[in-house]
Amino acid sequence: MTTVSDASLWNALTDPHRRAIVALLLERPRPVGEIVEACGLSQPSTSKHLKVLRDAGLVRVRQDAQRRVYALDPAPIAALDAWLAPYRTLWNSSLDELGRRLDETSDDNDDPSAKD
Amino acid sequence: MTTVSDASLWNALTDPHRRAIVALLLERPRPVGEIVEACGLSQPSTSKHLKVLRDAGLVRVRQDAQRRVYALDPAPIAALDAWLAPYRTLWNSSLDELGRRLDETSDDNDDPSAKD
DNA sequence: CTTGAGTATTCCTTGACAGGAATATAACCG
DNA sequence: CGGTTATATTCCTGTCAAGGAATACTCAAG
Numbered sequence: 001m002t003t004v005s006d007a008s009l010w011n012a013l014t015d016p017h018r019r020a021i022v023a024l025l026l027e028r029p030r031p032v033g034e035i036v037e038a039c040g041l042s043q044p045s046t047s048k049h050l051k052v053l054r055d056a057g058l059v060r061v062r063q064d065a066q067r068r069v070y071a072l073d074p075a076p077i078a079a080l081d082a083w084l085a086p087y088r089t090l091w092n093s094s095l096d097e098l099g100r101r102l103d104e105t106s107d108d109n110d111d112p113s114a115k116d
Numbered sequence: 117m118t119t120v121s122d123a124s125l126w127n128a129l130t131d132p133h134r135r136a137i138v139a140l141l142l143e144r145p146r147p148v149g150e151i152v153e154a155c156g157l158s159q160p161s162t163s164k165h166l167k168v169l170r171d172a173g174l175v176r177v178r179q180d181a182q183r184r185v186y187a188l189d190p191a192p193i194a195a196l197d198a199w200l201a202p203y204r205t206l207w208n209s210s211l212d213e214l215g216r217r218l219d220e221t222s223d224d225n226d227d228p229s230a231k232d
Numbered sequence: 233c234t235t236g237a238g239t240a241t242t243c244c245t246t247g248a249c250a251g252g253a254a255t256a257t258a259a260c261c262g
Numbered sequence: 263c264g265g266t267t268a269t270a271t272t273c274c275t276g277t278c279a280a281g282g283a284a285t286a287c288t289c290a291a292g
Contacts, residue, residue, distance in 0.1 A: 033239090044281080047239060091193070
């Protein structure tokens with residue numbers, strides 16, 4: 001099992017390029033060349049990003065001749081989901097409370113254009 | 117509508133101290149003083165972290181005399197949850213398929229993760 | 233063993249960010 | 263108003279990460 005609140009996981013996913021790579025790999029595994037092209041970064045930069053993702057356990061490599069095919073590993077993202085779990089009750093209860101308030105004050109009709 | 121994959125959201129949550137603050141505020145709203153004490157940081161540092169969280173929309177402030185009581189805003193974390201959604205299928209439904217794809221993986225497993 | 237393709241690593245520079253100390257601002261009390 | 267509490271902001275410094283260029287590594291083919 002992966003470490004849940006690991007710093008390297010957050011650190012890896014904070015970078016937009018790395019999130020883009022992760023999104024790419026969600027579709028299907030890809031060799032480095034494809035990722036380089038899709039990212040618009042140089043090959044070395046991409047390779048470094050891939051290393052960060054590897055160290056965070058987010059991706060796995062399969063060697064295919066000279067190519068290295070990267071694939072997503074679901075476990076760390078599942079760990080993120082686990083981190084998120086306690087907060088999920090927050091917006092559930094918020095929606096619930098909002099629903100109750102709307103229900104109770106339906107005749108009263110205050111509409112302060114609630115959004116953000 | 118809140119911006120879903122906003123960079124500031126990831127950026128805010130990447131910092132361990134800020135995640136700690138968020139966790140603190142999950143229990144209940146708190147004035148700055150309490151957060152300072154719980155974090156073990158200086159008051160200015162804490163205040164700066166709170167600003168980052170504010171800018172990311174993760175917290176709201178309520179003024180109570182000289183105190184400022186911070187509370188969690190669920191929306192951005194819900195946005196994180198939304199980001200996570202496409203990946204959730206990875207470890208729910210198609211975990212087997214992915215595992216099959218990965219089973220050839222010649223892993224170079226370096227694991228220097230011993231912090232946090 | 234040489235060559236070439238594909239990828240990783242090192243070196244270097246630049247920019248962002250965290251943290252502390254000092255200072256500014258705001259609100260309450262007398 | 264002056265003083266005190268609670269918090270925010272600025273200034274400064276050290277650290278760390280990102281990106282490009284150049285280089286090293288690895289595998290397959292001949």
